[in-house]
Amino acid sequence: MGWVLKSGVSTDNGVDTNNGLGLSVDPEPVVYNTDQTTSITTETSPPSSPPPVPPSTPHVVMMTGSTQSYRLPATLQPLHYTLRIKPLIHGDQSVSGTVDIDLEVIQPTSNITVHASRMAVILKGITLEGGLGNSPIPVPSITHFSTDNVRNFFTAHLSGELGVGRAVRYSIPFVASLKNWGEGFFTFRYNDTGVERIMLASIHHPSFTRQAFPCLDEPQLKATFTLQVTRETNMTAISNMPIAETVPVEGEPGWVVDTFQKTPMMSPHHLLLVVTPFSYVEVVSKTGLPxxxxxRSETLNETSYLQQVIVELLDYLETYTAMPFPLPKLDLVAVPADSPGAYGGWGLVQFYSDKKLYSATANSTDHHNYLTVLTAHQLAGQWFGGLVTPRWWSDIWLSKGFATYLHHLASAHVLPDEALVKNRPFHMMHMVMAVDSKPKCHPVHLNVKNPQTQRRMFDSITYHKASALIRMMNHFLTPDTFTKGVRSYLKTHEYGNADQDDLWEQLTQAGHEDGILDTHLNMSTIMNTWTLQPGYPVIRVVRDSTGTSATLLQERFIVVKGNRKRDRHANKWWIPVTFTNQTTPDFTDTRVQVWMSDTESQIQVNQLPSADDC
Structure with missing residues (x-):
């Protein structure tokens, strides 16, 4: 690329991969590296046809050690991104491009702040112009830039104020590295029948989109996206939406530009890209979804079970949610990487080991069970996460908990005779209870203030405890009422964001309408005791001599080292209580018979069956 290193340590493409900030020592910097205390300049023109160069380049002010909020200023709403990129997969492992961000001002501001990390920003190519339907008043000019290496902020400071309702287009050319495994856009090598090949994949949540391109990298800042990818003709580009147009690159034989269809409103971390030499097989869902x-071509015929089960799982989830799949297509990519798990992007699922899709025991029951559960989880996230996205990472359980709960239901539906699949939710619940009984566990809903806490949220509490709480709500509200509330939640917030209060509102309304929940109760009062504090209660039942009444006592169950097995903390919960008897045993009716509130350490339950009936 012709990079010249001025100071510090750089990768071979001039894009550093350490944390930090830097400023060029040149009197008129051309490139600013948002990642390292390093400066670099370019000997050639910025790539990808950047916007017009302003007459002079504003300077950069470096700011470090910020103790302020990690959240972006609440002044701008992104409306649309146009992202044009050229990943040099077989070259120097860099990706060059330009992002145009259409913004609406929602509070008066004299600066524009975006996220950018581990990339070089080409300062001379940055422009700020008026957006659609704008006033004739000129847009203020950019006087200088500032950066914050702690919060990954890149801020353009303006000569004047932008008023509420003003629309602007902010264009930023950049160059990033493809060498950061599992973060942003990245490449990796794999063996294909003795031949080493390379491909590009992407992982963007919880905070890696800012390493792929400059953006407002927060889940509540949804926008539409148009993606243009310049690629080699022996590769295929796959993203969230179908390709709208492919044209050759003039003067560059062997290269073409794919323009993808405009996405619906979605969070930045949902924009994904895979560029690969793979082949594919296509099936069609029962509702006509491709x-x-x-x-890899030599293993494609071993994906027959996935082709079958994906159709059945989608049918179940579309029926459960009463909503069709929210995008016009679905791609599943078997990435040949030796890494656990899968990444369920919206409309594009990446399995991070192709052995998960096929293996030497691909026809075994265990493999079918595993693949069914894994696929069901990624598909459930298309609605709970893609269509309706948690407003902030504090409520990521609304995505991961529901995906876990629904992968249990969908898998059991597809494989009704498999005991392992049926018993999985109870096994996972017992596992997370061991975690949740420790003194220093975190609640399901945690006040996330920084990227470190964001990553902490992706654990068994968020996935499996949340799933168990969802299952509990399904029981005490009854499946019909609970499903009614969940469907209303999805419909009310489709293509938008939600937090747990939005779910409580819809479930409360359904419970009141169906007469399942007393009108003096609401789900917020009940469920906040389960999501806002850690742990869970243990209930002691002390019956009287006749057995017709009992005293119920609650306290937090907590395991500590030493001789003490319990530690009485002040935590209390709203607990739904139901019971049956030996004469007419009915374990299917799970409606609440008695509530134990969070202000009660004990309650008296009367009209129980006598001791002789038990």
């Missing part, structure tokens, strides 16, 4: 399974 589904492509991508893999």
């Amino acid at each position: 589904i492509r399974v991508w893999a």
Whole structure:
């Protein structure tokens, strides 16, 4: 690329991969590296046809050690991104491009702040112009830039104020590295029948989109996206939406530009890209959705079970949610990486080991069970996460908990005779109870203030305890009422954001309408005791001599080292209580018979069956 290193340590493409900030020592910097206390300049023109160069380049002010909020200023709402990129997969492992961000001012501001990390920003190519339907008043000029290496902020300071309702287009050319495994856009090498090949994949949540391109990298800042990818003709580009147009690159034989269809409103971390030489097989869902399974050509015929089960799982989830799949297509890519798990992007699922899709025991029951559960989880996230996205990472359980709960239901539906699949939710619940009984566990809803806490949220509490709480709500509200509330939640907030209070509102309304929840109760009062504090209660039942009444006592169950097995903390919960008897045993009716509130350490329950009936 012709980079010249001025100071510090750089990768071979001039894009550093350490944390920090830097400023060029040149009197008129051309490139600013948002990642390292390093400065670099370019000997050639910025790539990808950047916007017009302003007459002079504003200077950069470096700010470090910020103790302020990690959240972006609440002044701008992104409306649309146009992202044009050229990943040099077989070259120097860099990706160059330009992002145009259409913004609406929602509070008066004299600066524009975006996230950018581990990339070089080409200062001379940055422009700020008026957006659509704008006033004739000129847009203020950019006087200088500032950066914050702690919060990954890149801020343009303006000569004047932008008023409420003003629309602007902010264009930033950049160059990033493809060498950061599992973060942003990245490449990796794999063996294909003795031949080493390379491909590009992407992982963007919880805070890696800012390493792929400059953006407002917060989940509540949804926008539409148009993606243009310049690629080699022997590769295929796959993203959230179908390709709208492919044209050759003039003067560059062997290269083409794919323009993808405009996305619906979605969070920045949902924009994904795979560039690969893979082949695919296509199946069609029962509602006509095209589904492509991508893999190495010699192993594609071993994905037959996935092709079958994906159709059944989608049918179940569309029925459960009463909503069709929210995008016009679905791609599943078997990434040949030796890494656990999968990444369920919206409309594009990446399995991070193709052995998960096929293996030497691909026809075994265990493999089918595993693949069914894994696929069901990624598909459930298309609605709970893609269609309706948690407003902030504090409520990520609304995505991961529901995906876990629904992968249990969907898998059991597809494989009704498999005991392992049926018993999985109870096994996972017992596992997370061991975690949740420790003194220093975190609640399901945690006040997330920084990226470190964001990453902490992706654990068994968020996935499995949340799933158990969802299952509990399904029981005490009854499946019909609970499903009614969940469907209303999805419909009310489709293509938008939500937090747990939005879910409580819809479930409360359904419970009141169906007469399942007393009108003096609401789900917020009940469920906040389960999501806002850690742990869970243990209930002691002390019956009287006749057995017709009992005293119920609650306290937090907590395991500590030493001789003490319990530690009485002040935590209390709203607990739904139900019971049956030996004469007419009914374990299917799970409606609440008695509530134990969070202000009660004990309650008296009367009209129980006598001791002789038990």
